Amino acid sequence: MHGEYKVPGGKLVVVDLEVREGRIDGFRLAGDFFLEPDTALEAIDGAVNGLSADADSTTIAAAIRAGLPADAQLLGFTPEAIAVAIRRSLSRATDWRDYDWQIIHDGPVSPNMHLALDQVLTEEVGAGRRGPTLRFWEWNSPAVVIGSFQSLRNEVDMENADKFGFEVVRRVSGGGAMFMDAQSIVTYSLYAPGDLVQGMSFADSYAYLDEWVITALKSLGIDAFYQPLNDITSAKGKIGGAAQKRLGNGALLHHATMSYDMDGEKMVQVLRIGREKMSDKGTTSAAKRVDPLRSQTGLPRAEIIEKMKQTFTSLYGATPGTVSADELEKAEALVESKFATPEWLRRVP
Known part of the structure; x- marks a missing residue:
């Protein structure tokens, strides 16, 4: 499944994922945003994988925020924006x-x-x-x-x-x-x-x-x-x-x-x-x-x-x-x- 969300006034967030036995699997985050340190990208992917495919945006964003390194800096996007892109992919939203x-x-x-x-x-x-x-x-x-x-x-x-x-x-x-x-x-x-x-x-x-x-x-x-x-x-x-x-x-x-x-x-x-x-x-x-x-x-x-x-x-x-x-x-x-x-x-x- 593929989802995109252009943050108003910010950057494009792109997600790809699969659903296996009701859980998110193979999640990959991409986009034209800025993220430091590099390892934060893997941390976000890891925080999302395994979440219930029925999780709402608030739950997804909270899991991402909890999984981020303490020194992580997100510019042009937020955990909430990632959550929106995920929910859009799961609901097969249009563009x-x-x-x-x-x-x-x-x-x-x-x-x-x-x-x-x-x-x-x-x-x-x-x-x-x-x-x-x-x-x-x-x-x-x-x-x-x-x-x-x-x-x-x-x-x-x-x-x-x-x-x-x-x-x-x-x-x-x-x-x-x-x-x-x-x-x-x-x-x-x-x-x-x-x-x-x-x-x-x-x-x-x-x-x-x-x-x-x-x-x-x-x-x-x-x-x-x-x-x-x-x-x-x-x-x-x-x-x-x-x-x-x-x-x-x-x-x-x-x-x-x-x-x-x-x-x-x-x-x-x-x-x-x-x-x-x-x-x-x-x-x-x-x-x-x-x-x-x-x-x-x-x-x-x-x-x-x-x-x-x-x-x-x-x-x-x-x-x-x-x-x-x-x-x-x-x-x-x-x-x-x-x-x-x-x-x-x-x-x-």
Whole structure:
């Protein structure tokens, strides 16, 4: 069995192993990481061999850490990263380039239509009717998109939302509210088979699925990095955040929103951002918490998106695509039956 795991911001970890009578055997670690002393490699191999093939990542990492020499130095990877690679090999996880990706960047649709498309396209990937897809959003009207489990009245000042013309909608994934003024943010959605993140914890999968974005932002001169659990940030402040939803058919929805040119003062009037939430971000001002992409790059929003497309294609391979007529029809029906209904919006009052 063979498994690979590219540590977000770090090095590639490669493992090969066999399973005999329920135990890991013939384990070999490789990669472009740095490891001292040389004997530490044999120590890691020895610590893994004999472990139960059912051992979870925490157990595997603990065994590796216990088997390392006291003076061992691991650069660009960790025992936890090795454990992820092992679990991915045992579950026969797939890699980005195992798929024929499409990139969709269609014209503007309503906020609720975007949310319906997220559900429909994830379901289509899970059913095998669509290949894995990256989709960029476009919209012409301002909106607030709250997380699946957020309280509407606790998160949004509806009076100010109406005053500034913001439609309030609810998505299927968890996480926090998205303040989406027209043309002020960059939002994308990934629709992928769950096998792509097999062997990873939810926390690991967030950084793994957005590593290409960090690469794109760095190429634009932004000192970007991932901050657990789900934030894309930089030395100058938070840029955006991600959310996920796993469907029962095995497909995965992962989407993220990054600020381009946000009106921070308007945001704090529309969103009820509490002091407790802000205190764990190390700041007292929500308006200062988000550092827009425009101020760090000086580039038009369209150029930033184009760079993101180019980066994704160069890393994983992709061809242009579009939402099909059948998918649009399904999404329109879902808007009417679910996303545009008061029952869905107020499912958590």
